Amino acid sequence: MTDRKRTAEGDRGGAEGAGPRAKRRRGEELIAAIHRAAMEETAEHGMGRLTMEGIARRAGTAKTSLYRRWSSPEDIVLEALYRVYPMEEPSPGADDLRGDLIASLTLMRDALMDSLHGKVMGALLDESTRRPELHERLYREVFDARGGRFTRTVLLHYAEHGRIDPARLTPVVFDIGEALLLKYGVDSFGIPDDDYIAAIVDQAILPAVGHAPEGPPAG
Amino acid sequence: MTDRKRTAEGDRGGAEGAGPRAKRRRGEELIAAIHRAAMEETAEHGMGRLTMEGIARRAGTAKTSLYRRWSSPEDIVLEALYRVYPMEEPSPGADDLRGDLIASLTLMRDALMDSLHGKVMGALLDESTRRPELHERLYREVFDARGGRFTRTVLLHYAEHGRIDPARLTPVVFDIGEALLLKYGVDSFGIPDDDYIAAIVDQAILPAVGHAPEGPPAG
DNA sequence: ACTATAAGATACGGGACCGTATCTAAGGAA
DNA sequence: TTCCTTAGATACGGTCCCGTATCTTATAGT
Incomplete structure (x- = not known):
């Protein structure tokens, strides 16, 4: 609830600082971005501090989108490493x-x-x-x-x-x-x-x- | 504040599960216990999840006692490793x-x-x-x-x-x-x-x- | 154009740590 | 014994992350 009827509030969505939120990515494109984000997070912070929120932030996506496919940060990195x-x-x-x-x-x-x-x-x-x-x-x-x-x-x-x-x-x-x-x-x-x-x-x-x-x- | 005047509440102090809270340790004895706890925590959870609270818990001491001497978990492990x-x-x-x-x-x-x-x-x-x-x-x-x-x-x-x-x-x-x-x-x-x-x-x-x-x- | 699907934004309540403040009490030293 | 140092217990307010629920909306497929 809270404030559902906001339709157009001016800004185009989420994170301002990084990128101008281009298009909405899906499928492989999105997955690749998430894989990369997961690896970068791991490289920067280590496995112990690897976090769903961190990956989502870096990938410029929503936590929800991660949980849709994976159930832990570790799963993401392993898959990423395997693919790359x-x-x-x-x-x-x-x-x-x-x-x-x-x-x-x-x-x-x-x-x-x-x-x-x-x-x-x-x-x-x-x-x-x-x-x-x-x-x-x-x-x-x-x-x-x-x-x-x-x-x-x-x-x-x-x-x-x-x-x-x-x-x-x-x-x-x-x-x-x-x-x-x-x-x-x-x-x-x-x-x-x-x-x-x-x-x-x-x-x-x-x-x-x-x-x-x-x-x-x-x- | 909250409940200061509890003098003798029955139990002898902190953590029940592990030890019967013998005497109060100080100086080198306490430091050695903390060093060991820090190393064990590191071995079990890794640097990324090393935490003052975790060390304190394992050492059976209070967070306060850690901050009295060190300012980060990392400082404790390094010192521990060096000494041992x-x-x-x-x-x-x-x-x-x-x-x-x-x-x-x-x-x-x-x-x-x-x-x-x-x-x-x-x-x-x-x-x-x-x-x-x-x-x-x-x-x-x-x-x-x-x-x-x-x-x-x-x-x-x-x-x-x-x-x-x-x-x-x-x-x-x-x-x-x-x-x-x-x-x-x-x-x-x-x-x-x-x-x-x-x-x-x-x-x-x-x-x-x-x-x-x-x-x-x-x- | 219409519809199903999937992405994205947001909000929770809950938990773990943070670093600090405050007070009690034990152990040593005088 | 008395006093002083220091360990210990507890409580905060704050931050970050968890995992889930909910709702909106872009995009692909038809």
């Missing part, structure tokens, strides 16, 4: 191990570590530390569902072609590249450049699989 | 590189990855992703202030004694062990066992510094 996640499989050849490893880590960097995705992923990983179901969901719906294992794919490929001793391919070795990228992201937030990725390959992965480039170790 | 952080320096000998590396990673595991500390650290690292000042503070007041660099210390030591080619010791190589422990913690939460640490050393670090154990690579 690029994640092509690395497709290695068979005669440039170094190049293919670099390519796979570059792929990972670009997919997972741009500023927005990286922060969202970090926030989700942290939250999933406390919530096993979320952890499960994250790995099942997002990581595993999309290939996920970057250097692993390359290394297995080369092993199958007899260029790597299969005995070298342990879980630890599969993780070296991803682990170093992860650590880079954690302690110097920001994005590792191509040289750093090359260094990971030359100085950590290749030695571990027995392709130590004894000659020229770059500083 | 064990962090002995690894003290390598000079003729058991493998053993000393394992020891340094074991030290790190035990210091940083027990369930409570690990979760608090994770939560703080995540939060610091969004707040550069916190990141700065965390690394300055906690990590660097306490030595922090585990395998690095060992590797440098052996390089000084001529047992490792110094050209091999790049930032990437210094990070391998810590990175793999970090990744372990992130994707299979839980604590890596001794075998896993040995695998990190044998399969990743030693090869990277040119001590590849060609002979017996464990599966």
Whole structure:
């Protein structure tokens, strides 16, 4: 009730500050805007402060419209991450191990570590530390569902072609590249450049699989 | 005001459920209880939901007592983490590189990855992703202030004694062990066992510094 | 143009925290 | 014992978010 008969009060609707309230969005367009808003909110405030009202505000829509489709902020982010996640499989050849490893880590960097995705992923990983179901969901719906294992794919490929001793391919070795990228992201937030990725390959992965480039170790 | 003159109402004070409200704590004893409560709250709910009221509740004290000493929940956790952080320096000998590396990673595991500390650290690292000042503070007041660099210390030591080619010791190589422990913690939460640490050393670090154990690579 | 559908605006009552003020009372020190 | 410091209990007014209900209206489909 309260003041129903207001028909035209002068302004065109909701939030003034941000945008001039263009048209009314629906369907995919609206959903995409909400997904983006959810990711931005997560990146800015973290999972713990992620809120339906915050997402609605940022997306320039009404809370009602969110509850129509989702029942928690978390559902929105997960869906958003899932949809946006690029994640092509690395497709290695068979005669440039170094190049293919670099390519796979570059792929990972670009997919997972741009500023927005990286922060969202970090926030989700942290939250999933406390919530096993979320952890499960994250790995099942997002990581595993999309290939996920970057250097692993390359290394297995080369092993199958007899260029790597299969005995070298342990879980630890599969993780070296991803682990170093992860650590880079954690302690110097920001994005590792191509040289750093090359260094990971030359100085950590290749030695571990027995392709130590004894000659020229770059500083 | 409201009902001031209640002198003895029967119960002995605050929260019923948990403890029989023993004595009144003060000074260090109280502070320690609050520190612990703050860490537990962080581990359970994350930085984003860390709250003065929550800490007070868990510590069995009054909000007032918190504000007397700190002005935000974050201040409490940081102080708590700083005080509790064990962090002995690894003290390598000079003729058991493998053993000393394992020891340094074991030290790190035990210091940083027990369930409570690990979760608090994770939560703080995540939060610091969004707040550069916190990141700065965390690394300055906690990590660097306490030595922090585990395998690095060992590797440098052996390089000084001529047992490792110094050209091999790049930032990437210094990070391998810590990175793999970090990744372990992130994707299979839980604590890596001794075998896993040995695998990190044998399969990743030693090869990277040119001590590849060609002979017996464990599966 | 007409109609069903979905978006948007608004208003609740309810709950959790905030940060502060105020008062009681316990524990130590003199 | 007496006194002083400090812990503890409680109550605010304020803000933010929850989840739902209600009503209006833009838009797509026919």
